Amino acid sequence: QKEVEQNxxxxxxxxxxxxxxxxxxxxxxxxxxxxxxQYSGKSPELIMFIYSNGDKEDGRFTAQLNKASQYVSLLxxxxxxxxxxxxLCAVGRDxxxxxxxxxxxxxxxx
Amino acid sequence: xxxxxxxxxxxxxxxxxxxxIQCQVDSQVTMMFWYRQQPGQSLTLIATANQGxxxxxxxxxxxxxxxxxxxxxxxxxxxxxxxxPEDSSIYLCSATGVGEKLFFGSGTQLSVL
Numbered sequence: 001q002k003e004v005e006q007n008x009x010x011x012x013x014x015x016x017x018x019x020x021x022x023x024x025x026x027x028x029x030x031x032x033x034x035x036x037x038q039y040s041g042k043s044p045e046l047i048m049f050i051y052s053n054g055d056k057e058d059g060r061f062t063a064q065l066n067k068a069s070q071y072v073s074l075l076x077x078x079x080x081x082x083x084x085x086x087x088l089c090a091v092g093r094d095x096x097x098x099x100x101x102x103x104x105x106x107x108x109x110x
Numbered sequence: 111x112x113x114x115x116x117x118x119x120x121x122x123x124x125x126x127x128x129x130x131i132q133c134q135v136d137s138q139v140t141m142m143f144w145y146r147q148q149p150g151q152s153l154t155l156i157a158t159a160n161q162g163x164x165x166x167x168x169x170x171x172x173x174x175x176x177x178x179x180x181x182x183x184x185x186x187x188x189x190x191x192x193x194x195p196e197d198s199s200i201y202l203c204s205a206t207g208v209g210e211k212l213f214f215g216s217g218t219q220l221s222v223l
Contacts, residue, residue, distance in 0.1 A: 032210075034211070043217040044202075045214070088153070095210045095211075095212060102151065102152040
């Protein structure tokens with residue numbers, strides 16, 4: 001059974017600090033890694049994707065991938081109250097076999 | 111990214127009835143999918159909508175319960191048949207385009223009484 005594991009949270013982070021979200025996956029053959037943000041009552045929104053080991057930065061977001069450890073993380077710098085949401089990690093070999101984690105609830109404290 | 115329109119956005123249905131959800135993408139996409147998100151849970155893939163042929167269903171989902179159509183590259187429907195309260199969920203249409211990244215429609219919040 002292929003699995004994607006995330007801490008459900010809530011993860012509380014002071015405004016302006018760095019929020020660190022983590023995800024582990026079981027399928028060593030996974031090639032694509034995604035982070036989605038989902039506000040309550042809304043659909044998931046793609047915020048980051050990464051395919052290669054290492055770091056990928058986009059604005060305040062950094063995705064980190066370590067395939068040897070089967071670990072992917074998302075860092076949010078200068079956290080804002082608008083970052084409060086559930087963050088879903090998604091992993092797959094192919095686009096038609098993406099598996100989602102249950103998500104981590106992030107709460108940014110003003 | 112593709113813009114994915116989904117309707118209805120929400121509905122309240124009686125047990126035993128059926129609901130058809132429509133999904134329209136604003137540009138040609140390679141693949142379309144239907145997901146379900148039950149309360150407090152993550153997303154579960156129901157099926158891949160194949161253009162002009164039968165959908166490919168994941169384990170635990172069958173065509174009689176969730177018939178899917180995709181008559182062209184940009185449009186798909188999902189029907190939730192003979193509904194029961196256990197079908198209460200958010201149903202999400204998704205699609206991939208250039209770069210093979212997965213985008214989602216706005217979702218349909220379904221409540222079955």
